[in-house]
Amino acid sequence: MIEEHVWQELTDRLEKAERIVITTHVNPDGDAIGSEVAVSEILAQKGKQVHIFNHSPTPKLYDFLNVRGWIEHFDADRHEPIIQEADLVIILDISDWARLGDVGKALQRSDVYRVCIDHHIVSDQVAHLMAIDRGASCTGEIVFDLAKRTGARVSGTLAEALYTCVLTDTGSFRFTNTTPKAHRMAAELIEKGVPFLEIYERVYEQNSPGRICLLAEAIRDLHFENGGKIAWFRVTQKMLKRCNASYWETENLPEMPRSIQGVEVTIMFAETAEGFVKISLRSKGRVSVHDLANKFGGGGHPYAAGARLQGTLDEVVPVILNEAKALFR
Ligand SMILES: [Mn+2]
Known part of the structure; x- marks a missing residue:
């Protein structure tokens, strides 16, 4: 559970920030990439300037989510100045400095306000504001709540990104983190017309x-x-x-x-x-x-x-x- 005052602080910070940098862990999975894309879609609807910098390149199978081409492979020379000038950094699906790789090092050199949204056991205090819900099936589930709280329109890329989060992190609704809420999230996204069959094929039937x-x-x-x-x-x-x-x-x-x-x-x-x-x-x-x-x-x-x-x-x-x-x- 994320406490109400944490939600309040989180939505206030998002509202006020204009230049936002998003990142996630090394070797990102479907929940990591999906959450990044979903948060950036929420922010784009509000006209914010968004950059996504990751230590690792995006696995090819998740390229279909990167429709705006915003996810960039971190390059300190080009991207560190953008981090220094950002108003807000959002760290998704991880709270471990080591697993943030080179982006983590750059963040530790900067004093930009950071928020962390995650559903794992906290390893490090990587952010000023920690929005952690260990009961969430995936980080995308927290981002789905965020979308609702900020009044975002949950359709198209945003819905596809969120569905990818819950589908992949629950192992297609098989793992022990498969909660009623995870199913309700999937149900709501399907009601919104998310192309679940196409997403399944893109994620699971792309074996090289x-x-x-x-x-x-x-x-x-x-x-x-x-x-x-x-x-x-x-x-x-x-x-x-x-x-x-x-x-x-x-x-x-x-x-x-x-x-x-x-x-x-x-x-x-x-x-x-x-x-x-x-x-x-x-x-x-x-x-x-x-x-x-x-x-x-x-x-x-x-x-x-x-x-x-x-x-x-x-x-x-x-x-x-x-x-x-x-x-x-
Ligand atoms: Mn996750």
Whole structure:
């Protein structure tokens, strides 16, 4: 729940600001991009000047939301002066300085007023005003409330962006964050004519040959622990090359083993080009994986969390598996 005085401050700040910069976390997902587009549509209706700067490029599958072309890949030389001159910065779907990447560094160098709208456990006090609702299925759900409070017209791109948020963050209304409110939000958007079938196809039926190749590699690498309760696999730089795939094409791969009978927790270990291993943890809802991610400097939700560790796969995998096995003791 976001307290009424926080809503009031948030809508006042939006009303008064003229030049606004929006950003989100590294490797943005559907909720991150969808929320950015939705907030920028709300602000555009009010005639505000909006810039969206992200540390990471936009995954190709979400390009269809970037109709105004406002989402830009952050370039400090060109964009930092715009941040310095902004009246307001809006941080969406994250409250972790490290996961704001280079944009976060630029924000820390500036004294522009910042608001954070998010539904995760708070990691850092990244903003002066924190509008956090941990009960929201997605950041887009909070933005939907914002749209209503500011009297925005919820149609076209705004509706499509919001529908993408709730569709992707609930795993198509399957994950434990699928609340009655998430369904009501989808229902209201469908009433407004959102093309749900087209959005589903754009998001879920755009597999590249590279992603299917990665999926095959991941399946071939599947290992099981604790009598099949833990399933894990690796994604190496070699696999990415063999498959001619980009790092972002690993998104959703951690969901794959959950359909296997008896699996409670799945772990993807992905080797980055910079000498890190990214771990993505998923739980079917009986054990929380958030604390495990948190122990290694990561974060997320109880049943979907991640972290980034320095080291090689050979170093990181046994350490994490030990911790994961302890979850069942
Ligand atoms: Mn989210």
